[in-house]
Amino acid sequence: MAEHHYTVTATWSGNTGTGTSGYRDYARSVTLEVSGKPRLLASADRPFRGDPTKWNPEDLLMSALAECHLLSYLHACVTRGVIVTSYRDEATGTMVQEGNGGRFSEVVLHPRVTVADAAMIDDAIAAHHDANEWCFIASSVNFPVRHEATVTVG
Template structure:
């Protein structure tokens, strides 16, 4: 077993002068930082009094799942001799709110994968399951992450 460690900085930018004296008295804005990377501007989602021009945690979770699947899929493609020339995804997630809390109940990844060999279309479709099993982020969540892949042959 090998442990990998990750670190970043998070700074809340929302004190409007009276801190959290009331629910409407502070901004949800923050900035995420990491050495050698551009800052990432964050907030809460608009229904939770956030700034819609900034990334919210729900979008970042969806992005992490989609990006992890992409990277795992590309690795599986190499292992199976599939040449991928393009990959785009349009994932969607569902979060159910109950009172003050809530949780994600599902994520659907919808990758559109372009490959070079028409004889490998079905294999290219089936390795999404393998990629999902190898995705560290998908293995860390307690809700289903499913796939609706589209495989396209280049040319």
């Protein structure tokens, strides 16, 4: 069994002068850093007093699920002999707020895939099942990650 380790540095930059003296007295600004990569400016989502122009944890979770499925899907297509010429996903997610916390109840991926030949469509559709099983991120969450894919020939 192989292990892979990841490190992210999260630095709060939202002290407006009085720290966390009150709920409305600080900004939710965060800088996320991974060595050798561009910094990512993040915040809380707007309903939680965050900056809507910055990435928030919900955006990042959705992005991780969408990208992981995409990368797993491309690999599944290679193993099935499917030539993908384009892929675009507009993922949607539902989060339910419960008191001071909350949880995602589901994420639905909506990949629009173009393949090189009509004979590849059935395998291209089946590859989404493989990708869903192989995606490390989808396997790590406690809510359903579904996909409603469209496959066309380019």
